[in-house]
Amino acid sequence: MPNFYAYHMNLSGKNQVDKLLAENQIAIGWSRARGLLNTTLTEEAFNAELDAVYDFSTDRERNRARKECWQFLREMNVGDIVAVKKNNFFHFVRVEGRPRHHEVDDDTAIRRQIVKLRDDSIHLDNLPEPLRSNLQFRPMSVVRSFLLNDVLAFLGIDPEDAVDQAEALEADRLLMEATGSYVIPPKDELIIDRKHADVSAALYKHLDGKGLR
Known part of the structure; x- marks a missing residue:
């Protein structure tokens, strides 16, 4: 069974949702840490790679970056469903590719290919319960697998x-x-x-x- 993620692409303080979804992609940020795409890294080495490239002002910032990158690069799988947030609107997409590094000038270099499950975005108020109450989040990426069946039902997809x-x-x-x-x-x-x-x-x-x- 696929996982379900709620995702907020506010990369380097800029909302990149429209740009990335137009290219059928999502991105994680932390683009200078290209070495994170090395799938042989242990979690300890993965974190050390991130720490070597970025200076974090607090442990909280460091731990959040580690969690987000590990989740996007290692835990998220092809076939997983993601609700991508922009303000109070959500786009529902399915992951179709492994992480890849793209030569771009902004903080969206580490990306995954996706396919849109709906052509339109859905306002938070138009989502059914319990989606409406559980998709209000502040972190960049959170697993909401307990909502998967509700999401599939909303999208009209048989489990x-x-x-x-x-x-x-x-x-x-x-x-x-x-x-x-x-x-x-x-x-x-x-x-x-x-x-x-x-x-x-x-x-x-x-x-x-x-x-x-």
């Missing part, structure tokens, strides 16, 4: 379909990463492309049958 969707996305991602992590001889490239196309076609057919595309 079993949500699980299938998350598993299918993860399988497709692993396939693409595997085929992209080796040097493939030119004579084999066409075979690989055709195999991937066959798998993708089967995936999309499966999703179509469940009404998830």
Whole structure:
């Protein structure tokens, strides 16, 4: 079952929601700490990497940054659902990609690909209970997994379909990463492309049958 996150992209004091969602992405901030994307780091080494790049004025600020970065980079998974907050409006999206570093000039370099689950944003007052009372938050990112079934019901998504969707996305991602992590001889490239196309076609057919595309 996917997790559900409530997320506030107020990066470096600037609300970046519209810009990032227009590119089908979300971001964490802390962009100078590029080494955090090293998946071999232990949590201790991960925190040390962040501390080496940023000077924190208080332990509270340091601990919050550590928690937010670890959550976004390590705990959040492909298929998880995120409510992205802008003022009193929420956009509901699904995570579709692993963290990547982008060459940009602002504090949005560490990003994840997403897909919007609704084309419109929803005002807090128009959300059903218990979403309305539990999505008022101040931290940048908080897990609200106990709300997942309420969110799925609000979005009209069957829980079993949500699980299938998350598993299918993860399988497709692993396939693409595997085929992209080796040097493939030119004579084999066409075979690989055709195999991937066959798998993708089967995936999309499966999703179509469940009404998830």
